[in-house]
Amino acid sequence: MNTLQLNIGGRTFAIAVQPGQEDHVHHLASQIDAKFQQLTPRYSQNLLFATLQLADELHRSQLASAQAKQEAQAAVDGASDLKREADMAVGQTDKLKRRIAELEEELSNLQSSIQQESNKYNDLIADNERFKIAVMEADTEKTRLQGELASARRERDALEQQLAEAPAAASGQQAFFDPASSAIDPELVPALERFAELLENCASKLEGKGAAS
Structure with a gap:
């Protein structure tokens, strides 16, 4: 552990911190001292108010961060829903394409059958004409x-x-x-x-x- 000397409201405080956290703790102490300087010169109350204000700001920041995470998650969920809908639409499109191909094949078969029946009809007409002549x-x-x-x-x-x-x-x-x-x-x-x-x-x-x- 390392010991840091922090100056808040004109007083010095010694605290122990984990190695590598020195700059972060100094930054927090400077924020508390800045809040403290904005208040009337009553040390204990000023320190409490400064701490409460910073805690409130931190709480608001955490709420905003949580809300941002929820909105981001909602956006992700919405994107997932859109992707599922897109996948369903692609699946339906593939089904429609297959159905269209089946209908086209049926139409081709019907046209072939109609042509065969037409040929038979023409043959019957020709036979009938020959019979009439006979x-x-x-x-x-x-x-x-x-x-x-x-x-x-x-x-x-x-x-x-x-x-x-x-x-x-x-x-x-x-x-x-x-x-x-x-x-x-x-x-x-x-x-x-x-x-x-x-x-x-x-x-x-x-x-x-x-x-x-």
Whole structure:
């Protein structure tokens, strides 16, 4: 321990201090002596008042320091809260980015599906157009065959008329043609065969077009 001589209010005091604390204690003593000099010259009371004033200033300084620490801690806490909110915002942003990516992928898949369905629809339209054309061609062919059939029937009627009139002309009588009792003119046989073949072809084609439609 070291002994210091302190002069306060015109009196000298000897006190023991830790080594290295000499300058600090001298500074405190000078502050007390400055306060003491501001008071009326009554030594004991002046010393007490000076000490109380310094103690009050120290207390106020400690309160101000504590308040400053609280404010600093509140600022630190506020900064921590802001950091947590920022981290949450970053997390939400990442989630939104992932959701946007998922929605974009779903949209791409939907667009691909729509394109596939559109292609199928276009194929169906093309098939329908081809079917319409085929039906129109079938109707045209049917009309042509019906015309040929009508022509064949007229030709048949004409041949039957000729066959009916041939025996009557030969005998000089009006008689109905009887295939079982009358002989067929050999010249009419090729015409009858061609007529029968034409009827069979027309019937086959009509049956085939009807089944196809």
